[in-house]
Amino acid sequence: MAAAGPVGSSVIPIVNKLQDIFAQLGNSSTIDLPQVAVVGSQSSGKSSVLEALVGRDFLPRGNDICTRRPLVLQLVHCPRRPEKAEGDEWGEFLHLPGRRFFDFREIRREIQAETDREAGENKGVSDKQIRLKIFSPNVLNITLVDLPGITKVPVGDQPTDIETRIRTMILSYIKHRTCIILAVSPANADLVNSDALQMARIADPDGSRTIGVITKLDIMDRGTDARNFLLGNVIPLQLGYVGVVNRSQQDINLNRSIKDALAYEESFFRNQPVYHGLSHCCGVPELAKKLNQILVQHIRTVLPGLKSRINAQLTSVAKELAIYGDVVESKAGQGAKILNILAKYCEAFSSMVEGKNEEISTTELSGGARIHYIFQSIFVKSLEEVDPCDDITDEDIRMAIQNSTGPRSALFVPEVPFEVLVRRQIGRLLDPSLQCAKFIYDELIKMSHHCLANELQQFPILRRCMDEVIGKFLREGLQPAELMITHIIEMEMDYLNTSHPSFIGGSKAVELAQQQIRSAKIAVTVTRSKDGMDSDKLQSSEKSTKSRAILARTGANGVFSDPLQGVRHGLDAERAGSSGGASGSSWGFSSIFGASEDRAHAKESSAKRPYNAPMHTMEHTISMIQLREPPVVIKPSENQTEQEALEIAITKFLLKSYYDIVRKNIEDCVPKAIMHFLVNHTKRELHNVFITALYRENLFEEMLKEPDEITIKRKRIRETLKVLQQAYRTLDEIPVEAESIEKGYTLVGDSTGLPKIHGLPSSFYADVSSPYVASLKNPRSRKSAHSGEQPSPLPHSNFDANGSESYPAVGS
DSSP states (O other): BBOOSTTTTTTHHEEEEEEEEHHHHGGOOOOOOOOOEEEBTTSSHHHHHHHHHHHHOOOOOOOOOOOOOOEEEEEEOOOOTTTTTHHHHHHEESSTTTTOOSSSHHHHHHHHHHHHHHHOSSOOOOOEEEEEEEEEESSOOOOEEOOBOOSSSSTTTOOOTTTOOOOHHHHEEEEETTTEEEEETTTTSOOGHHHHHHHHHHTTTOOOTTEEEEEEESSSSSSSOOOHHHSSSSSSOTTTTEEEEOOOOHHTTTOOOOOHHHHHHHHHHSSOGGGTTTTBBHHHHHHHEEEEHHHHHHHHHHHHHHHHHHHHHHHHHHHHHHHHHHHHOOOOOHHHHHHHHHHHHHHHHHHHHOOSSSSOOSSSOOTHHHHHHHIIIIIIHHHOOOOOTTTOOHHHHHHHHHHTTTTTTTTSSHHHHHHHHEEEETTHHHHHHHHHHHHEEEHHHHHHHHHTTGGGGOOOHHHHHHHHHHHHHHHHHHHHHHHHHHHOOOOOOHOOOTTOOOOOHHHHHHHHHHHHHHHHHHHHHHHHHHHHHHHHHHEEEEEEHHHHHHHTTTTTSSSSHHHHHHHHHHHHHHTHHHHHHHHHHHHHHHHHHHHOHHHHHHHHHHHHSOTTTTOOOOOOOOOOOOOOOOSOOOOSSSSOOOHHHHHHHHHHHHHHHHHHHHHHHHHHHHHHIIIIIHHHHHHHHHHHHHHHHHHHHHGHHTTOOOOHHHHHHHHHHHHHHHHHHHHHHHTSOOOHHHHHHHHTTTOOOTTTSOOOOOTTTTHHHHHHSSHHHHHHSSHHHHHHSSOOOOOOOOSSSSOOOTTGGGSSSSSO
């Protein structure tokens, strides 16, 4: 059988490559890749754990906050190079492509310098990533993100809300389902108060993707241990816990190597009986293997969905780039592009009017449906709700009838009042008809703004020119539509077709009016019969009151209240001796009542007088009648006669009948006029108008000029498309047999169940009598250590001569 590569040798490098590819997009990438995020409070031992996994000192260290920018650390296993080669281990920064750092102290200085460049030199924090890739034969393929430690009190240039900012930054990484959370907590603090576990609980409530790491086990209070924590009895996590022993700050100051630290860690777990039987969750080597296995399994789980998401985004970005197209330089190309835009615009406009556009709204009416709504639900409905007699009272009709008779009384119902009143009502239809045309004009303007809205964003000058052209064209189309509507109304007013088959006609109107009058009389008769004698008494009382009021104009001594009547009474008194007082009193009574009761009687008396009768002076003519001046405004008497009521009713019936005929004609003709002169005319001629106004070679370059933000956006979209294409091709590199190879790795170690560490004496592993080793011989405890998995190379400075034996062939 062929030898298998290190665990995750097939999928983890591919994910690392994807991360490098998407790093080109910065924070704009929306694809979440599988990774391990290291979370912990400040000075919890995160950096020591990472350095132990790598086997080298390369991270900034100190008493204050050290990690001030997210550090994406990609550990890449590579085969051992020949002895004469430059080196087996090196680092590369993504921001320094092509440069290799073989001195890990330079890596530390570059991390510090890059951090200072972005976050400042006085403890500032930034969310911009630093990407570091370390190649070594002593590491497993793992990708980790070292996040800034959670701090409480701001120092230096840190803002007052530094804790909130760091927590927000951490959540932005660990909230994604593709992220494995490595929650680092120190053992010398209460685990239930761990900031790392608290943050992990927020993003991963069920603990399905959280690995707990308990550091500093060697400095716990005497008499305490972390066994229950490691077993998950206190705060359970599905991926479990791993306990490690860190280098202390004194060890770092004394330059104690990581090799020595790993040896000390191994000795510590061997010499602590409480941790016997926990080999699967103790030590940095076990943490490295566990991280590798979990990450590989996690990647295999999310890869199918990842490929689907990349494919979907690739399609979306390709469509967006197609909208912007390429920059055209030649005049011929520019002219073709403008012709294409104008043709697509006119097609989109017609489709929107006809309701055939691709993007049909399901939430509101749009396009031609709005035009239909204006015609039927606004214009027609408003006209149907109007009563032609609403603004015409019975007195208006009565006045019109009397005015139309001239100096004679009418023998029949005159036609002139009907014609005058119906023309006035027809004229009222002009304003709503013109308003309807304006509404349709506004809708066409809105539709023109919605056509190719996204496509024309990159050409604002062309968009403005097109809006000006179509706006002017629609205004020009509105004028003949309004003129036609005006002519329609004027035609209806100019000729009243009383022979229309739907017109009620005079005979029918008279019949209906008489029925209405009779119904009204019956109702009045019923009301009077209810009143009985009380009504008669009331009328007698009113008559006697009127008589008394008239007679009261003369006093008891015969003196009139009117001065002129007083003069006339004096003249009568002078002639009393010859003519007698009785005849004077008789004239006064008869002349008053005659003048007030019957104007015709006065005319008759005047007619009997001889034409050539001499005019007497006031002293000699005591029977002269003085007429009062006619008022400036004359109105008929308040009481209608039965004939007048009938005439009014007939006129109303005729008016309503003919108005309904005209209204239906208007409801039908006005929308037709608007559609013909405005809507359909625009659809037919818009393309020709655009060509005439805009297709000019001297305008091509100016109209196709793009704003700077569009140019930048096109460039960014192209970069995104390129990145997605690279990512898609990278996913195709996953070998079909990768999954089966990774499932077949086995763990082969010494009798202790722990992989060998370079530099330690072989007697260190031969002492099987120790309690820690004896516990590993327990089959139950060895079940997890000997899980049929391939051993992982552990982080240390060098392999021994037989270090390659750590990767045996896959068993059959």
